Amino acid sequence: LALVMAGRMNLNGSAPTGKVTLTTADSAPADQALKAETILMENATYTRELDDDGTAGQWQRAGLDSAGTAIADYGAYAQLLLDLGPKAQKGSEEVDGAPAYRLSGKLTQDQLRTVDRRLYDRMRSAGLEEFACDAWVNESGRVVRFEQWMKVSGASAHNVVTLKNFSAPVPVSAPE
Known part of the structure; x- marks a missing residue:
């Protein structure tokens, strides 16, 4: 299973910040496919899933300790x-x-x-x-x-x- 993260990041601050998308490879089984948008802040991470048609889900906030996207x-x-x-x-x-x-x-x-x-x-x-x-x-x-x-x-x-x-x-x- 391949996961691709693409976006812009600020890596020189006290914590990485930026906006990225996470997408599974086309070869991933449908039940494991993922497309999500993530905003990384110095104090929290916000993530929402994106559907194939571009529809976005609700933002979910996570503290840094529990953030799913670590840089x-x-x-x-x-x-x-x-x-x-x-x-x-x-x-x-x-x-x-x-x-x-x-x-x-x-x-x-x-x-x-x-x-x-x-x-x-x-x-x-x-x-x-x-x-x-x-x-x-x-x-x-x-x-x-x-x-x-x-x-x-x-x-x-x-x-x-x-x-x-x-x-x-x-x-x-x-x-x-």
Whole structure:
């Protein structure tokens, strides 16, 4: 099952803010299909489902601790990979036609404790000790691609994140 998140995010504040849509791949079974719109604020997340015809459901507010959409700090992940030393430094590659430096390695549950508390808690409850990930950092020091591989309860997951079109912060307000 593939889930695609697309939208505009402000990642440099005290908490990520922005507006995104979440959509399952066309190959998802009808009973698992999802299309939702999410607004992330510094203090809450608002989500509503969207029907195929564009009809929108009611906004549901969730506090940050219970928010279904969590945005990781990919810069912090890149720093964890750098901390692994020279073995994690794979060299320059192109990402979307621009040079980026690739970092690669395995991160442990303990390393995530202060970087990604949500994933740390999930790993603990699933008994997952480590996972592999790669981060590509552009010449400006921004992570432009992130990939993660995990195996939980015999099921494999591969997450791919692409960050691009960096520009001025986008204004975000709570829905009415």
